[in-house]
Amino acid sequence: MQERRKFIRRQADRDLLQRYQALYDRIQQLETMANADESRELRHKRRRTIRHLCHVRIGLPIGFQSGRDDIWTVEQLPIKGRLLDLSAEGCALFTHQTFDIGQSVNLNIEVSGGRHIKATGIVRWTKQLPEKGGYATGVQFNRMGEDDQKVLHYFLDELDRTIGL
Numbered sequence: 286m287q288e289r290r291k292f293i294r295r296q297a298d299r300d301l302l303q304r305y306q307a308l309y310d311r312i313q314q315l316e317t318m319a320n321a322d323e324s325r326e327l328r329h330k331r332r333r334t335i336r337h338l339c340h341v342r343i344g345l346p347i348g349f350q351s352g353r354d355d356i357w358t359v360e361q362l363p364i365k366g367r368l369l370d371l372s373a374e375g376c377a378l379f380t381h382q383t384f385d386i387g388q389s390v391n392l393n394i395e396v397s398g399g400r401h402i403k404a405t406g407i408v409r410w411t412k413q414l415p416e417k418g419g420y421a422t423g424v425q426f427n428r429m430g431e432d433d434q435k436v437l438h439y440f441l442d443e444l445d446r447t448i449g450l
Contacts, residue, residue: 307440341368341378344391361391370396373441375406375425390424396440403427404429 310376342360369395370377384390386408394402406424413420 288408300399307333321333340395341366341376342395343378343380344393345384346389346391364390369421371437375409375423378415378422378424379417380422381419383409383413384422386411391426396436397443400436402429402433402437402440404433430442 304375321435343366344365347360347362364380364382366378366380369374369379376392388408390406390408392402392404392406395403396402404426405428407427408422408425409425411420412422
């Protein structure tokens, strides 16, 4: 009889330990989610601040041929747009025109202090925003001068130091 009581108590202890472990794991999960939400909010705040500091001029290279010559002329078609997000690898833009994925665009980004960054990028994604009447477009930089890279990295480091303020 006493052996049975010991077994039942040990089983009850094991069950209690399992419930405690499950509860502890759930608490850890919720804390991780809360930290991720705070991190997401911080990134969103940084992006929002960037929108106020940067201006962008978007040039769409257009090639055309006149007459029967084999000579192509390439010109820049200016597109009105706004910079939504900026990183060392690329940026997000808002425009009223849609771009094709894989399309090349030329960017002239003005950051704080009147500094300019000239880059060429490839459209990687586009998303229609009907409530805003336009499109969000992700551009990956594929060509940027060394000086422009330095300006970009300095600007991003400055944002990290000041949290975008």
